[in-house]
Amino acid sequence: MNPGSKKTLVVLLFIALLVGPVIYIRSHQRVRGALEANEALERYGLSLEEVSVASGIDFVHTPPKVDGKLANIEPQIASMGAAVSVVDFDRDGLYDFYVTNSAPGSKNRLYRNLGGGKFIDVAEAMGVADLNQPGTGSCTGTVWGDYDNDGYDDLLVYKWGKPELFHNEQGHGFTRVTEGSGLPAWVNAGTATWVDYDRDGKLDLFIGGYWPDDVHLEKLPNTRIMPDSFEYANNGGHCYLLRNLGGGHFADVTKEVGLTSTRWKLAVIAADFNNDGWPDLFVSNDYGISEFYLNEPGPDGHRHFRDIGRESGIARNPKSGMNASVGDVLNSGALAIYQSNISEEGVLVQGNNLWMPSAPGATTFTNMASVMGVELGGWSFGAQFGDLNNDGFLDLYLVNGYVSGKPRTTYWYDFSEITGGNSKIISDAKNWPDMKGRSLSGFQHKRLWLNSGDGKFSEVSQAVGATDTFDGRSVALADFENRGVLDVLVANQGGRLLLYHTTVKPGRDWIEFELEGKGSNRDAYGAAVRVKWNGQEQLQEVVAASGYSSQNMHRLHFGLGEKAKVDQITIRWPDGREQVVAAPAINTIHHLQEAP
Amino acid sequence: MSVALDQTRSASPAVAPANKWKDVFTFNNRFLPPVLITGILLVGELEYGMLESWGRTGLAIATSILLELILAKSLTGKWPHLASAYISGISVGILVRSPFYWPYALCSALSITSKYVLRWDGKHLCNPSNFGLSVMFFLYPAAMASLSIQWGNSLWPMLVVWALGSIIIYRLKRFHICFTYVVSFLALSYVRSLVTGHPYFASIAPLTGPMYQLFVFFMITDPKTTVKPRWGQCVVAALVAVAEMIFRLGEDVHAPYYALFVVGPAARVVEILHARWTKKTLPAQPEAAR
Numbered sequence A: 001m002n003p004g005s006k007k008t009l010v011v012l013l014f015i016a017l018l019v020g021p022v023i024y025i026r027s028h029q030r031v032r033g034a035l036e037a038n039e040a041l042e043r044y045g046l047s048l049e050e051v052s053v054a055s056g057i058d059f060v061h062t063p064p065k066v067d068g069k070l071a072n073i074e075p076q077i078a079s080m081g082a083a084v085s086v087v088d089f090d091r092d093g094l095y096d097f098y099v100t101n102s103a104p105g106s107k108n109r110l111y112r113n114l115g116g117g118k119f120i121d122v123a124e125a126m127g128v129a130d131l132n133q134p135g136t137g138s139c140t141g142t143v144w145g146d147y148d149n150d151g152y153d154d155l156l157v158y159k160w161g162k163p164e165l166f167h168n169e170q171g172h173g174f175t176r177v178t179e180g181s182g183l184p185a186w187v188n189a190g191t192a193t194w195v196d197y198d199r200d201g202k203l204d205l206f207i208g209g210y211w212p213d214d215v216h217l218e219k220l221p222n223t224r225i226m227p228d229s230f231e232y233a234n235n236g237g238h239c240y241l242l243r244n245l246g247g248g249h250f251a252d253v254t255k256e257v258g259l260t261s262t263r264w265k266l267a268v269i270a271a272d273f274n275n276d277g278w279p280d281l282f283v284s285n286d287y288g289i290s291e292f293y294l295n296e297p298g299p300d301g302h303r304h305f306r307d308i309g310r311e312s313g314i315a316r317n318p319k320s321g322m323n324a325s326v327g328d329v330l331n332s333g334a335l336a337i338y339q340s341n342i343s344e345e346g347v348l349v350q351g352n353n354l355w356m357p358s359a360p361g362a363t364t365f366t367n368m369a370s371v372m373g374v375e376l377g378g379w380s381f382g383a384q385f386g387d388l389n390n391d392g393f394l395d396l397y398l399v400n401g402y403v404s405g406k407p408r409t410t411y412w413y414d415f416s417e418i419t420g421g422n423s424k425i426i427s428d429a430k431n432w433p434d435m436k437g438r439s440l441s442g443f444q445h446k447r448l449w450l451n452s453g454d455g456k457f458s459e460v461s462q463a464v465g466a467t468d469t470f471d472g473r474s475v476a477l478a479d480f481e482n483r484g485v486l487d488v489l490v491a492n493q494g495g496r497l498l499l500y501h502t503t504v505k506p507g508r509d510w511i512e513f514e515l516e517g518k519g520s521n522r523d524a525y526g527a528a529v530r531v532k533w534n535g536q537e538q539l540q541e542v543v544a545a546s547g548y549s550s551q552n553m554h555r556l557h558f559g560l561g562e563k564a565k566v567d568q569i570t571i572r573w574p575d576g577r578e579q580v581v582a583a584p585a586i587n588t589i590h591h592l593q594e595a596p
Numbered sequence B: 001m002s003v004a005l006d007q008t009r010s011a012s013p014a015v016a017p018a019n020k021w022k023d024v025f026t027f028n029n030r031f032l033p034p035v036l037i038t039g040i041l042l043v044g045e046l047e048y049g050m051l052e053s054w055g056r057t058g059l060a061i062a063t064s065i066l067l068e069l070i071l072a073k074s075l076t077g078k079w080p081h082l083a084s085a086y087i088s089g090i091s092v093g094i095l096v097r098s099p100f101y102w103p104y105a106l107c108s109a110l111s112i113t114s115k116y117v118l119r120w121d122g123k124h125l126c127n128p129s130n131f132g133l134s135v136m137f138f139l140y141p142a143a144m145a146s147l148s149i150q151w152g153n154s155l156w157p158m159l160v161v162w163a164l165g166s167i168i169i170y171r172l173k174r175f176h177i178c179f180t181y182v183v184s185f186l187a188l189s190y191v192r193s194l195v196t197g198h199p200y201f202a203s204i205a206p207l208t209g210p211m212y213q214l215f216v217f218f219m220i221t222d223p224k225t226t227v228k229p230r231w232g233q234c235v236v237a238a239l240v241a242v243a244e245m246i247f248r249l250g251e252d253v254h255a256p257y258y259a260l261f262v263v264g265p266a267a268r269v270v271e272i273l274h275a276r277w278t279k280k281t282l283p284a285q286p287e288a289a290r
Helices: A003-028 A037-044 A068-077 A412-419 B005-010 B017-025 B029-048 B054-076 B083-095 B102-117 B128-139 B155-171 B175-196 B200-208 B210-219 B230-249 B255-281 B284-289
Strands: A046-050 A084-087 A096-099 A109-115 A118-121 A137-145 A154-161 A164-168 A174-176 A187-195 A204-209 A239-246 A249-252 A264-271 A280-286 A291-297 A303-307 A325-327 A336-339 A353-357 A365-367 A380-386 A395-400 A447-451 A457-459 A472-478 A487-492 A498-504 A508-516 A528-533 A536-541 A556-562 A566-572 A578-582 A589-593
Touching (some): A084 A472, A084 A487, A137 A187, A204 A264, A264 A325, A325 A380, A395 A472, A395 A487, A412 B200, A508 A528, A508 A566, A528 A556, B029 B155, B029 B210, B054 B083, B054 B102, B083 B128, B083 B210, B128 B210, B128 B255, B155 B175, B155 B210, B175 B200, B175 B210, B175 B230, B200 B210, B210 B255
Parallel strands (some): A187 A264, A508 A589
Antiparallel strands (some): A084 A096, A096 A109, A109 A118, A137 A154, A154 A187, A164 A174, A187 A204, A264 A280, A291 A303, A380 A395, A395 A447, A447 A457, A487 A498, A508 A556, A528 A536, A566 A578
């Protein structure tokens, strides 16, 4: 080949590299527009309809108020607090839910399920409404757990402020029992969960701090409160592990068990990742790496948490973790972890993480989000796994959107400029450019990724009816009408609470399990259920907190696909005992009680 | 990115026997830039988890080197020195942030290929990795972004890299370019903060991160794509800072890349045209004298 031909070939190669991939990618981009409900049902096996108003839900979240010194970036600072948790607080067999507000003086709501898709707010009557009183901080989330095993779930309300504990008086009301319980006086909490970490049958409490503990956002002495790095911040709040001593008393054992982190914690999930029967902890941190704690026997004979984040692969890349949820996405008997992060086109593409264990029970993980198609979700917050179309595989619902300010404006340039700076610059709020009402990843479309079962998810949110563009924070899944279908609750920052009613293609089977511990904690938090059907097996675990500032219904829901026949289920109760139930009926809610 | 390799090659003339031992124990300048960037990579990743993954960065380096070998051998008939391709690959591997693998390979491929295509008078016009990165940022914003990570929470790693990099660049006789650019950036940041009303510290914040250190030490100093005269290099560095300020006022997050993308080749074109004009006019002078 002569030199001229070679040069021509190289030029052609260059042109091909320049335009070829663009043409390929644009021609393969599939935009799924909205479909009629029937068409969505036929094509994807489900359709969603937003029914909050028709259901009697008219809640609108109001953000926290912060010190005037932070006025330049107030929308960012006051960007959390919308949270929702599902509970059957009165044990009438219908799931209710609790939603937080955050502005001073604003009221939280407890929506009782009246059946037939109707709800009514009973928070005032039950004594759990007025929790944003000035000077006490603003609510950021709630988590339910029966800490005294009396049969009724009690309520922890965590705040950027003073956490509050309420005892459930058999569904007739709540008694504030914070004083003397041993809860810390002030935690700028981003997350919390109930977990029986020492398997003594009593639920203990983990609380994860976000802002440093001495920060009171309503009244600040100065503006040096920001993270000291966008990726390596270590100046956040403390975490707390409060051991349940019984009688409504908790002892702070944080240091004894090895939890010393001061990262900016936004989500925690307690689950048994290494199949040893003891609940481990995955903590999703903003401004840095996540943490993965194995629950092990300590040198003093007590349980101890060892952070193996780095060796597990989970804590290698610092990102902006905002979610922690688990699911057996391949029906392989292994729990994957979903951590949401930030992705903004052209500016910051962190990508969300789907941490798949190398084998069931293994403690080394690989991020498979890109391969499986659940990576790009905008400025992502809460996400939950659940089989929304009952096809036998766990799908993934994700909410997103950070600050929706003025439409068609963006603060991203300023944000990226300051967050690239050294700690001395970034940690002082006065150095942050004024937002001037601009948006920062606002008005984003949510994601509903359907699991095909072969290792790929496909995004169908717009097609099936999840079309809102609020600043989503917390999402929770529950079968509100006991029909074997998961509905979707979404708490939006500064926006309406949404309830998406799900319709599933007829003919798809399901099975649900309501577990009650006897020797174990009554909520059976930590119990693992394996369902074998039609040659498949799926693992789910009963957890308290899941996602971002949210809690799904306590009952485990398994979609089974068509013509299902369940061979058996195996329950490993939190105290380690196993129970096998052969051939349980499908399309049925099973109430299973642990043998005493 | 292929910093200061021209000078380093010419800095190794036939060595007198007396200097042989000295030469053995003297670190050859041509290896300094690869060593510096490898050091930044290793410290950044091992200490701060700077990379998206080793695999992605490895892919960028491998693509870059492989393509350089193929293109150089087939177009020039010679095996190339691989330091330049290594630096281009490693730069792409550090500066691209993407959850996917393909942007790393494509960006490296575009960078290396541009060296052999975008040429005039036998010289390439664009800094290879800056070209690749700029094109990728423009065409694939949904798939990739630029490195935005920091040197941990401490000032020290940043200062050490600035100091070490400056010494190496000084030894390579290109410190004046970096110095001019940094001073211009600091001064123009003040102008920007006056225009936008933003705090000055916010405007200079990017300069404290590794991305800018790579940009300053490895992109704007590339001898293959900078003009020849020392004063011209300073002017171009200042013009890059000015163009960057304009992009920044337009709130473009890839301002430095695009500034060099525009100013770098334009300066080379002006230099080539000026050289041609001088060549044309010089022979005419004796005629005019008669």
